[in-house]
Amino acid sequence: MRINESKAWYMDSSDEDQRKPHRLIPNQPVFLDELKRLGVFYWKLNADIYETDPELERIRKDHGYSYMDIITIHKDTLPNYEEKLKMFFDEHLHLDDEIRYILDGQAYFDVRDKEDRWIRIAMNKGDLITLPAGIYHRFTLDETNYTKAMRLFVGEPVWKAYNRPADDFDVRQKYVASLQGS
Structure with a gap:
């Protein structure tokens, strides 16, 4: 499936509210093949049937x-809401892949490209994304201030984030080396 220009784009450098789109003017879209070269994979599923969806089960x-677990990110449902949003938005990496499936609402994942530029990926209901271990990224809600997401892991969940700089980790070095051929 192809991410169109309304789903992913290069970001401006504004310090304005992180929940705004932050598109460059003129817009510079990013397509699925570019994200794949960064190790980011995307699927569009039917979130209304996530409990019984054979495609989700296959994936x-x-x-x-x-x-698998489900998290609702909203000021009325997430303890320490503002603190957690700030933490999610700090640039970081994980030692394992990050897999998120948006069941309701909207949010953004920002990832760094090979030249260290930010790419913003708009996530809506039905979007499933995987971010590879070692990629610098961050997460935020959009201006609706609400999303419900399924978190998926291989084996036991690992919640530890390593804020940038974290270039000395083997997983980061392997990730950077994987970009050399793309």
Whole structure:
């Protein structure tokens, strides 16, 4: 499936509210093939049937996503809401892939490209994304201030984020080396 220009774009450098789109003027879209070269994969699923969706089950089986939970990010449902949003938006990496499936609402994932520029990926209901271990990224809500997401993991969940700079981790070095051929 192809991400169109309304789903991913290069970001401006404004310090304005992180929940705004932050598109460059003129817009510089990013398409799915560019994200794939960064190790970012995307699927569009039917979130209304996530509990019984055979496509989601196939993806989980094919990739070994054995653990799943659901998080609702909204000021009325998430303890320490403002603190957590700030933490999610700090640029970081993980030692494992990050897999998120938006069941309701909207949000953004920002990832760094090979030249260290930010790419913003708009996530809506039905979007499933995987970010590879070692990629610098961050997460924020959009201006609706609400999303409900499924979190998937291979094996037990790992919640530890390593804020930038984290270039000394083997997983970061392997990730950077994987970009050399793309």
